[in-house]
Amino acid sequence: MTLRKFGRCGAMMRLPFCLLFALFCTTLLYGFEDQFLREPVREGIQAIYDLDYAKAQKIFDQLKKDYPENPVGYGMTAIRAWHELLFTSRNLAIYQYGIPTPFDDIKKDSKRSISLEEKQFLEANKTLQDFCEKLLKINPKDPLALYFKGVSYENLSTQALTLDGAFFRSISYAKDAAKSNEQVLQLNPSLVDANTSSAVSEYAVGSLNFLLRLSAYAIGLHGDKKGATAKLQEVTQKGIYRATDAKVVLALLEAWKGNPQRAISLFKDVRSAHPRSFMCDLSLAAAYEEAGKDPKMAIRVYQDLLREISSKAPGVQPGEIYFRIGKNYVSLHDNSLALDQFQKAVQESQSNAETKPLAYFEMARIYENRKEKEQAKECYGQAIKYGGSLPLIEKQIEQARKKIS
Numbered sequence: 001m002t003l004r005k006f007g008r009c010g011a012m013m014r015l016p017f018c019l020l021f022a023l024f025c026t027t028l029l030y031g032f033e034d035q036f037l038r039e040p041v042r043e044g045i046q047a048i049y050d051l052d053y054a055k056a057q058k059i060f061d062q063l064k065k066d067y068p069e070n071p072v073g074y075g076m077t078a079i080r081a082w083h084e085l086l087f088t089s090r091n092l093a094i095y096q097y098g099i100p101t102p103f104d105d106i107k108k109d110s111k112r113s114i115s116l117e118e119k120q121f122l123e124a125n126k127t128l129q130d131f132c133e134k135l136l137k138i139n140p141k142d143p144l145a146l147y148f149k150g151v152s153y154e155n156l157s158t159q160a161l162t163l164d165g166a167f168f169r170s171i172s173y174a175k176d177a178a179k180s181n182e183q184v185l186q187l188n189p190s191l192v193d194a195n196t197s198s199a200v201s202e203y204a205v206g207s208l209n210f211l212l213r214l215s216a217y218a219i220g221l222h223g224d225k226k227g228a229t230a231k232l233q234e235v236t237q238k239g240i241y242r243a244t245d246a247k248v249v250l251a252l253l254e255a256w257k258g259n260p261q262r263a264i265s266l267f268k269d270v271r272s273a274h275p276r277s278f279m280c281d282l283s284l285a286a287a288y289e290e291a292g293k294d295p296k297m298a299i300r301v302y303q304d305l306l307r308e309i310s311s312k313a314p315g316v317q318p319g320e321i322y323f324r325i326g327k328n329y330v331s332l333h334d335n336s337l338a339l340d341q342f343q344k345a346v347q348e349s350q351s352n353a354e355t356k357p358l359a360y361f362e363m364a365r366i367y368e369n370r371k372e373k374e375q376a377k378e379c380y381g382q383a384i385k386y387g388g389s390l391p392l393i394e395k396q397i398e399q400a401r402k403k404i405s
Contacts, residue, residue, distance in 0.1 A: 075148035081124040092320035150180030193242035203228035260291035278313035295328035319350030357387025
């Protein structure tokens with residue numbers, strides 16, 4: 001295989017591995033014998049889904065004090081740090097699911113600055129690894145230490161892929177995670193929760209065509225879509241702490257290469273379980289858009305979200321939501337309503353610099369299709385004015401410049 005073909009293969013294969021920790025999935029814990037751990041962990045996970053990272057961290061810091069020889073507090077801190085990093089990287093005007101994933105064709109060097117959150121994320125995972133290694137020196141067969149060691153590698157694998165675009169670094173970390181999870185399952189076969197990450201890669205590779213599967217096999221990856229689905233379904237049914245995680249992972253995989261309606265149903269279940277979660281709302285709406293091809297239902301979810309955005313998503317502004325509604329009206333060929341939503345997108349406050357120029361760009365295209373040349377030219381000009389220096393939308397800006405040149 002030539003290097004060029006292998007690189008192309010890597011690009012096609014990198015999508016599945018972002019799902020080791022999908023948009024807003026939480027890696028959960030397995031059945032602790034100590035029942036007192038379960039409730040604070042559940043509360044911390046709920047806080048993560050509700051974007052209340054400070055509350056979550058307060059809970060996990062208390063676990064460190066109450067259980068100084070248990071990795072749970074350190075593990076959940078690393079998980080919280082990953083979710084906060086991912087949310088900080090959000091861009092609702094650019095990314096299909098609101099947060100960066102390999103679903104999006106985004107250049108590696110154009111991601112937004114997230115240096116502080118990234119530093120905290122790397123520190124949290126290094127601390128977790130060191131703590132687990134200390135426990136494993138005392139007892140090499142400590143399943144909880146092995147499990148959280150695997151969690152740290154899963155975190156790093158997903159960060160390498162989704163934020164850095166480092167495919168082979170991501171694969172290396174994923175293999176380290178798989179080794180830890182394999183040991184966990186050997187020590188405790190009833191711990192079905194540990195199957196989740198391996199099921200992701202098996203499903204993904206099993207969804208590739210024959211030649212790509214051969215390429216995956218050459219770098220140590222194996223595929224079994226049916227078997228992986230069964231594993232994830234077992235976790236959703238029997239997992240003590242990872243049932244929600246497995247359901248989100250399965251929904252994303254179904255949206256990618258499976259049954260879109262099944263994906264939507266799973267996202268609905270997660271949203272029902274976490275009604276205050278902005279990310280659950282966004283995932284469901286995106287599933288309607290991208291997998292279900294049902295823009296009317298996506299609009300309904302976004303409109304519901306607009307009414308609660310200030311309480312559900314601190315820092316997220318309505319401009320981005322109006323922009324996404326406008327895009328769905330374009331899909332419905334309702335240009336009048338689309339224009340109305342894009343105009344609201346530029347008038348309302350925005351979280352992302354790309355929202356305003358993209359809204360102007362979309363308005364220009366509508367005016368152009370209507371043969372309203374002056375309005376189209378004006379909107380293209382506004383897109384260039386506000387987006388001329390933004391690398392994430394350089395393709396649209398280049399198109400706008402050509403239109404008015």
